[in-house]
Amino acid sequence: MSTGGNSGATATNKQVILRDYVTGFPKESDFDFTTTTVELRVPEGSNSVLVKNLYLSCDPYMRSRMGKPADSALAQAFTVGQPILGYGVSRVIESGHPDYKKGDLLWGIVGWEEYSVITPIPDMHFKIHHTDVPLSYYTGLLGMPGMTAYAGFYEICSPKKGETVYVSAASGAVGQLVGQFAKMMGCYVVGSAGSKEKVDLLKTKFGFDDAFNYKEEQDLSAALKRCFPKGIDIYFENVGGKMLDAVLLNMNMHGRIAVCGMISQYNLEDQEGVHNLSTIIYKRIRIQGFVVYDHYDKYSKFLEFVLPCIKEGKIAYVEDVAEGLEKGPEALVGLFHGKNVGKQVVVVARE
C-alpha cells in the first residue's frame, strides 16, 4: 500500500471474489482472491466515501446471496467475479458525502476487500460515535447481530419476567445476546449449541440457566423436556428443521416463536419437513418471522441501553477472530459447520 498525499495516491486492494454461484454447503474453493489497485480518493463531485476496511463480519444470511439470482429471495445475489459484500467496520479515508469526513468510523455494508468505495445509505451505514469499546463489536454486539437480538427478543418475543426461554445456536453472534437479554428480564433461559466448549460458555460466561449439546442428544424433544419440565414460553429460533419440530412439542399455551433464522436449512436442496405444526392451534402459538432491517430505527435506543451494560460488565460478548482477509472464506464457510465459537469476525487491518 502506497498512501502519502491523497491526490493520485493508490493502494493495492486485496479482494475476496465469488468464483461461481454456490449450491449446497459453501466451500472455501467457491471464493478466489484477487488484488487490484484502488485510487485513494473519491471521484470529484460524487457523494461516495472511500473507506479502509478494518473488520468484516461473517453472517449466515450471506449464504442467501451466494446462490443464483433467482434463488435468493431475501437479498440480491452477489455478482460472480466481484468481491462479495457484507457488514464491516471501516475508517473513512476520503469523503464526498456531507455526513462523513476523513477519519470517521462507520459500520455497514462494504466489500470483502481492503478498501471500498461506498455510497452511504441510511439504515445500511451507521457512523460510529462510541470508540471506548472494542471496534470489532460493531460487527456483532453493537451491529447487525446485536440489533437482531434486541429487536427479536424485545419486540417479537413479547417476553415477561419469569417466562421460560429457549435459544438455539445459542453461543453465536445473536444467540449469546438473546440469552443475556432474557436473563436480564428475569426469564429462565436454556440454550443449545454444537459442542461441549460452547455449552460451557453458555453456562459459565453468558449465565444461561442450562444448556445442552444438541449433537449429542438422541431425542431432541426429550432433551427439551428435561430442560423445561414446565414447557417453553418463548423460543428464539435460529436453526429450524428437526429442532423446530421438537420445540413445537414442548411449547406452552400462548407460546411465542420468534423466527430469526433457520441455518440448518440454508444449504439443503430440499428443505426438511416440519411435522408438528398442528400443535400451534390448541396451544395458541404465535410464530413470527422478522428481519433486522425493519428495526434499525431503534438503533440509537439500543445503543443507549447496551453501551452501559457493556461498561458495567452486565453483558459479555465472545468473538471468534480470524486474522487477515485471507482467512475470510474459511471463517465464512465455517459458520455452517459450527466452527465459530461466538461472533465470527475477520480482521482485515488493525490500522
Added chain:
Amino acid sequence: MSTGGNSGATATNKQVILRDYVTGFPKESDFDFTTTTVELRVPEGSNSVLVKNLYLSCDPYMRSRMGKPADSALAQAFTVGQPILGYGVSRVIESGHPDYKKGDLLWGIVGWEEYSVITPIPDMHFKIHHTDVPLSYYTGLLGMPGMTAYAGFYEICSPKKGETVYVSAASGAVGQLVGQFAKMMGCYVVGSAGSKEKVDLLKTKFGFDDAFNYKEEQDLSAALKRCFPKGIDIYFENVGGKMLDAVLLNMNMHGRIAVCGMISQYNLEDQEGVHNLSTIIYKRIRIQGFVVYDHYDKYSKFLEFVLPCIKEGKIAYVEDVAEGLEKGPEALVGLFHGKNVGKQVVVVARE
C-alpha cells in the same frame, strides 16, 4: 317417548355411543346406537338442566376426542361405551338451574342423544334469545363456527381493506363466513373447496371473487399464483399439510396466517411435513394459532353484528342437514371426506 306430567314421567333416549377409540379415519362402525330410558326431571336440589336436543353439530375437532385419552391433547377424550358429546341446540324440559327455566332454548355441549342432563357452564352453554332466525344456525353461523370465523378473521388476521385473503375449506361451516366477512371488509377473497358444486357456491352464493377445486389442481402453488398474481396477504388456514406449503410460497411481505384448523392432518398417524417455513423469515410472516373458546366473551358483540346482517340478507349461510340421530355418525365421518356441503347439522327433533 312418554311425556305427560313431569313427576315420574320417562322417555326413551336414543344415543350415539363411541364403540372404541378411533385410529385413522373415523368410520360409521366406530359408533353404536343404544336406547336407554331417561327420567324427565332433574334430581331434587341439583342445578342441572334436562334438555331435549333438537339439532346436533358435526365438527371436525370432535375427531380429537375420539382418540385414546393420551392422544387427545386438545380436548378430553370421549368415553368408550358412552354417548359422544358435541355442540347442539336444545330445549329446556326441566331445570334446577337459576339461569334456565322450562321452555328456554340453549346451545352448547350436550350428548349425542335425544335428551341430555347437563350442568350449564358459562362459555360452554349459551341461552338463545333470538328465535327469528333458523334455530339450527346456533350450531353454525350463530354458534361455535360463527364465533370461530368472527374471532379468527377480525382478531387474528388483522385484516385491512384491499388486502387479499385466501380461505381453505372455504365452503364449510367456518370458511363460508370468513369469506363473507372478508368481502364485507373490502378484501379480495379466494376460496378453495373439494368439488365443483362447492366452488360454484363460493362464487355465486358467498360472493368470493374467485375459487378453485384443490382436488383438480396438479400444482397448488401454481393455482394460488393464478388466483393471487400479487400474492396473499392473509391466509385463513383450515386444512394444513400440502396446502400450507403452497400458501407459504405465495404469501406477501408481512402476511398473516390464522391457523384455525388442519383437517387434512387429523386422521393421519404421521403428520405431513411442511417444507417452506423459512419463507416466514424474510417475508416477516406471522402464523397464529387460536381456539374459539378464548373468544366467547365477544359472543354478544358478535350477535349484535351478525343478526342484522342475516336479516338484511348481507350474509348467506348454507347448511347440510342430516335428518335423524341415526344419520349422525354418517354425517360426522363425512366431514373428513368432504361429503358435507356447508355446515353439517343433524336434526334430532323438529319439536
